[in-house]
Amino acid sequence: EVQLVESGGGLVQPGGSLRLSCAASGFTLNNYWMHWVRQAPGKGLVWVSEIHSDGNTVYADSMKGRFTISRDNAKNTLFLQMSSLRADDTATYYCARSTNGFDYWGQGALVTVSS
Amino acid sequence: DIQMTQSPSSLSASVGDRVTITCRTSQGIRNALSWYQQKPGKAPKRLIFAVSSLQSGVPSRFSGSGSGTEFTLTISSLQPEDFATYYCLQHSSYPLTFGGGTEVGIK
Numbered sequence: 001e002v003q004l005v006e007s008g009g010g011l012v013q014p015g016g017s018l019r020l021s022c023a024a025s026g027f028t029l030n031n032y033w034m035h036w037v038r039q040a041p042g043k044g045l046v047w048v049s050e051i052h053s054d055g056n057t058v059y060a061d062s063m064k065g066r067f068t069i070s071r072d073n074a075k076n077t078l079f080l081q082m083s084s085l086r087a088d089d090t091a092t093y094y095c096a097r098s099t100n101g102f103d104y105w106g107q108g109a110l111v112t113v114s115s
Numbered sequence: 116d117i118q119m120t121q122s123p124s125s126l127s128a129s130v131g132d133r134v135t136i137t138c139r140t141s142q143g144i145r146n147a148l149s150w151y152q153q154k155p156g157k158a159p160k161r162l163i164f165a166v167s168s169l170q171s172g173v174p175s176r177f178s179g180s181g182s183g184t185e186f187t188l189t190i191s192s193l194q195p196e197d198f199a200t201y202y203c204l205q206h207s208s209y210p211l212t213f214g215g216g217t218e219v220g221i222k
């Protein structure tokens with residue numbers, strides 16, 4: 001059974017950093033393109049970043065230079081390193097597997113940026 | 116960036132009603148469009164991929180259609196468990212973009 005389980009969310013001060021993890025099971029992570037999508041409270045879905053099977057990465061413009069997507073193949077885990085966090089980065093962050101859109105999603109990790 | 120205009124933003128309907136949600140894209144996206152259902156506090160769930168292919172396990176009352184720049188999600192007979200928010204997604208070009216969402220509520 002395919003499962004994605006995020007962890008690492010929490011409260012962080014503006015300007016701070018946080019790393020989210022997404023542990024995958026039931027499939028091999030590096031055989032798929034993987035994504036992060038976020039959703040601010042009460043708002044819609046916003047694509048954040050993706051990592052390809054060959055390791056290439058793509059970012060939404062507003063995250064470029066602040067966020068880094070990566071994976072650990074041995075641990076079958078996806079990461080999102082976030083730095084220079086701002087209040088408007090407050091959101092639930094979902095990891096998702098890509099096959100003609102997003103076929104599997106994690107349960108989400110809430111990141112709150114506040115002093 | 117490809118703009119996704121999803122309409123309506125909300126609607127009220129009764130059990131048994133036929134419901135149609137539309138996504139218009141600012142440029143052609145071939146068949147790189149999918150539809151998602153999200154319930155409060157839950158992750159989105161894919162219903163339709165490649166414009167009209169039904170996700171395994173999704174009831175057949177859900178269907179997708181369209182081409183070019185106009186795409187539609189139809190629920191043929193609304194059921195109580197279908198009250199939720201629906202989103203379209205284009206993955207034809209970067210950045211990937213979602214529609215603004217349609218909240219389907221109870222009349």
